[in-house]
Amino acid sequence: MNTPSHWFETGDKGSSTWETSHELGSFGRLWHAFMTARVAIATVLVILQAFIYALGNITNRWSIAVCIAYLFATLAVRLWAKPRPPGSTFDAQWLSTIGVDVITFSALNFLQSGGINYTPLFALPVLLSSILGPILLAFGTAASVTLLLLADAWWNWLQALGDPNARFLQSGLSGSGFFLVALLANHLALRLAREEQLAKRSQSAARMQTQVNELVIEALADGVLVVDINGIVRSANPASRRLLAAGDSVRSAPFILAAENTWQPLAELMHRTFAEQSPQEADVSLNTPGGHTRRLHVRTRLAASPNGTHESLCVMFLEDLREMEARVRTEKMAAMGRMSAAVAHEIRNPLAAISQANALLEEDLQDAGHRQLTAMVRQNAQRLAHIVDEVLNISRAQAQLPAAQTSTLPLDDAVQKIASDWAGQTAASARMRVTLDSDNAVVGFEPEHLRRLMINLLDNALRYASDGAHAIDIATQVVTPGQARLSVWSDGQPLEQTVQTHLFEPFFSSESRSSGLGLYICRELCERYGALIGYQRVQRNGTDGNEFFVVFRPSPQFPNTPSPSFATMPT
Template sequence: MRKDPAEAPSSWFGPVEKQAGAWESEPGGESFGRLWRAFMAARVMLAGVLLALQAFIYALGQPVGQAMATLCVAYFVATLAVRVWAHPKPPGSNFDAQWVSTVGVDVLTFSALNFLQSGAINYTALFALPVLLSSVLGPILLALGTAASVTLLLLAEAWWSSLQLQGDSTARFLQAGLSGSGFFIIALLANQLALRLSREEKRARSSQSAARMQTQVNELVIDTLVDGVLVIDTHGIVRAANPASQRLLATEGAARSAPFVLAAEAAWQPLADLAQMTFGEHSPQQADVSLEHASRHARRLQVRTRLAASRDGSHESLCVMFLEDLREMEARVRTEKMAAMGRMSAAVAHEIRNPLAAITQANALLEEDLSDPGHRQLTSMVRQNAQRLARIVEEILNISRVQEQAPLEQTDSLPLDGMVQQICSDWAQQTASGHRLQVRAGAGRTAVLFEAEHLRRLMVNLLDNAARYASATNGAIQVATDITASGQARLSIWSDGQPLEKTVQSHLFEPFFSSESRSSGLGLYICRELCERHGALIGYQRVMHGTVEGNEFFVLFRSARAGEAFPRTGFDTMSV
């Protein structure tokens, strides 16, 4: 909505909106406040000088008018009151109340001093103070208006003097005109200098804010880096260290915050030597070092250094050191190799399917025409091994399918107890393992976020793995569901098999790892991939069931919303 010009604040020379002062839009007003207080202090000092001048004249025996003394005292009191009680406020383009008490008081006081002057004392130079005050702290029109008012008063004073005193009045008018012109020039120059200073200060403040923000971003990036970063000076003192470097350099479990001396620990001596080599040769260095700690195993690091040197030599050079754990590097390389091998295996498995299907079909046709038991035994061996190859190919392709599917926000839920009982029943019938399997459904009405087909594949893999190592006794395989103390639904599949070796436990869920020569080692890896896809957690532990110790694989699910719960099935024990 456009503002009515009649309602807009006005000044002598135009609307307020068009007249912006140098410090009017300054955030915080700190510079304006400092300048304002400086000018107010100058006014108090000038008023004190005028009082002292009147006292000095009186001490010399010269007459001092009562009006002159009263004016000086009143001006001193006015300037002191404004300095003590007034608050800095950016002006408009007109003479508002605050600026009447400053610029207006100054102009009227100095004009009165000129009218009341005695002897040869001239107070015209004092008008420079209100002109500078309005020029530096106000907009250009306020400065020009102040200069114009001073000029008019000087011309009026010259006219009055020409009426009171006989003689040539031309010199008086010429002096007033020259003084007024000088005040106009002072007003213009001072205002332009104030504007320039304000722009430079705003630009410096903006640059400082950008530099501060960039510093915060750099610190955030360095703090979140996986690699350790150290900043070392020429004296071997660590000026800065990010959390990753503190973890890598920690001794006896205690991390040390910067600043600290790098050579303070004997284990860090290789790093100190590398930093000194960087300073000595003025070139980056790279080396693999081993930090030998007495209380724990040695930590192997790859160290890279860069030299941050001042171009003009005005600042001290710094060595920036990057630390990377070689074990983590090797683990990443192994992961990348494993991923590449998985992609290659999937491609090879896809190419094997068609020839394998042809072999299986040809073997079946050949077996129909054979009657010799020895020949049929050979075709049976071909059939079994072809089926084994088919399973391996299918598992490899399953891995590829699971990895290619991006994790999705699960929206469907399923009743855990009902699905577990149904899957266990189907598996027991297919494998004829009903006498060995016991199921305890204790999750109640809990629903979990998991696709039904993926849960079936997960449980079948775990049940097949348990059946491979469990004994033939009743209850050798036990499946149970329950709710943990934190409210998570939990599925466990336990078997009474022999304990796993430590080396086997550390590689349980890795692909192509198995303790059996005839196993592909992909079953547990597929289970882990399925759990990660649905936000679940799978793990292994050795636990007791009654008096028998066995191997347990457990899964912690994400629970569905309360509104998606299913009817309670009760806590029961089912033997399939």
């Protein structure tokens, strides 16, 4: 605990005019101003004493020595002392300022060199103690000055120099004036200190609010641009930079909105906002250099200064129309999903009746052709029953996955058969290549579900692949002992970042006519059997393309093989 030396102690730690802080602010500026004033007064006193000495009117040479010593003392304090608020105490630093001033001016007033009255100089230490110290210190300084003036008047009365009544009256009036100056100056200093603290708190709150606003804007899914009247983007959040990205380049603010031809529709909307001084809303298309068209829904708001002291800013909100349409489709498909669940419930009973009637009919048929027809009815009824069960499973949105299946199959044989059947149905044999290199590893997967998984991935690859040879590549391989990997690659264009973000979500598709359920069903099937599905952009035979890969759960022969994890797979 620090125990400072002091003259006056009030016991109230909050009674000082200035709070102790590392940033002295107004206190530091006032302290330096007073110290400079003391140096200036000391310099004037030395010059004045020298002038009086030159005229031969000086009667006591000690006054010159006092003024020179005072000048050196003020210079030393000004150059080397550091400002420190006194709190409720009076320490050695204030003895070197107020104490020196009071003693110096009292000595000059006592010596009365050249007949000059030095009483007005006492206002400096009184003001210094009133503004930079607590009220008790100010009153103590005024009281000490008043007592010194009265003592000087009493000494002069003893020396029978002049009228004593006039000197006592002048000392009393001067002391009263010093008390009044101390009171008023201290109140003004207190008010200034409170205003400074209030301003600091307001600035701190404003900075905190600014940080909160920046965090909120940075986390927004919609793009936000702040543009001035000259078309310079002052601020851009990550979502807007992603939407405005031209190729692989991403601009960071500040930048000129009209710098890219792709952004011209946004620049025109910004100019219209400033010209009409009103918010604007429009759907715009940005043609990227890669040949893609990004459609955005843009809303603008004008942030205008109420008194015209600051420039106006245009705030632009950017939203990807594809994501908006995907949300609308999601809502529609969710409603359709609920309806599908109800329809599936209604289909179950007629389907069971059809299956039962077909079985009874099949018992009485002897003709091979008729029995073949009933077999087709039976197979398709079973297939419809599987579809109904899957629709009901998806609609229930069960929190837990079904129990692991015990069915296994050799991967290479199953992939070869499914790929051959699909190529025959789509006439894509010339564009497809199959590479089987998993040593016919055994994976835990239902054959019908693996078929659905591959058909969805192959249909998706065919939709975006070129017409060249080997535009679609199907491959199997062994990742680790007992763990196999299946990949479907096509030489299509790279997927945009927004598409990759929602790739396996239900009802999301880059095409308006697609339901967006294909990849979602693939993910659900993989999760059901403990497999991992993912996407990456890779190169095959010198050509970049899109690869969807499935890493299967380790086979039972290798129980210690780690399960597939997103953290260990390429992205």
